[in-house]
Amino acid sequence: MKKNINDLFDSLSPSESQIDKMYRSINQNRNTSSWHLSLKSYALVGSIVMVIIICTCSVVLYLNQNNKQDNYQEVSNTRNLANSQETGFGGFVVTTYLTKESQEYLGGNYVEESKGSRLALKTRLLLPTYDLLSSMTPGYPFTFELSDRDSNGITLKIEVDNGQFLTWNSESGKVSEIGTIAMSKTGETLYWSPIIHDAKNTRTASEATIKVIALDKDKIIATQEILITESDHRYYAELGELIILAE
């Protein structure tokens, strides 16, 4: 009896009873999800009403408390804009994947299933939960770009003071350790891993500062920092002020 490779693949086919069993299970899960969804939508409406009431009460207090900070931010933004106009440097665009649910892990298909978000100036944003065993990516993905499309000849140097950078080929699963300094092409994704391997043990960084540096040959044109902080096993990212150095 001569078998060929198609017989081999054919032998991996599901039986009729398996096909039926899986179909029933999918439908069951599908209906459960729908039921949960409708229940969730009622809860959502109730929550929205509550949130509106709470927000209305909080807005006045919030505006008063942040008045000073807003003024400061406005001043620094104006200064950055003035610098940008003087030097022609348009600034950096730093993109990562954010979450609204604290327990959400980043899946391996995150590029297809999630939407990258641009980090905002002096705004602390929640990143997905990172856990060495459960997370499908080797760290937090950060994409660095120049907002000015005509910034030819400008290279990006990325430094971090805690944890390390990795690159990851999601197709092959290959992870390469880059270390704490990386030269990045615009639009390239680097993964920041909070895991620190010391000579004695392995620990997790509770905070780190990523510094993005724009270089024209060896001359530093501008820098900007991303502050990563950890609180209750949740990581937050915040974009610091853009500093333009070149005249």
Add this chain to the structure above:
Amino acid sequence: MDQIADDEFLDIYHRNIKRVYQISMLYLKNITDAEDSTQIVFLKYLKSKKTFNTLEHEEAWFIRVTMNHCKDVQRCWWKSHRVDIEKIPEVHTTEENEFALLKEELLELPNKYKEVLFLYYFEGFAVKEISKHLKRNESTIRTQLSKGRELLKINMGGYYEEKY
């Protein structure tokens, strides 16, 4: 309520169940995980409410999502450190034994060879199409096909007219 009607889903399910399960088996090598993976892929499809312009588009989506999901599962720590209790030896005739051994060889091949062999021989894709699906060079696909055959020690003949 779901936008995808039951009968529409049933058609899509029957068109793709075999390939989704086979790919899952190729990667995960055991029935329980392959069944779980198959169900998750179809639930992902239902959740995404995706519409396909052509059958080729539908086929490509299911192949890609299944491969990605299986790679995710393989990367999980618990998966790589556990022992499958399903690998209970079965009693076979000599011919069945040879076939079972060959099947085991196929499952133990690295992913890059398994997926190329599956798409080429079973799905009937040309090298150019596989290159598009897997985002690899055509020359890489040819090398991997050749290496995959070599590793499998395939001398079974009859099916190997080249479609380059």
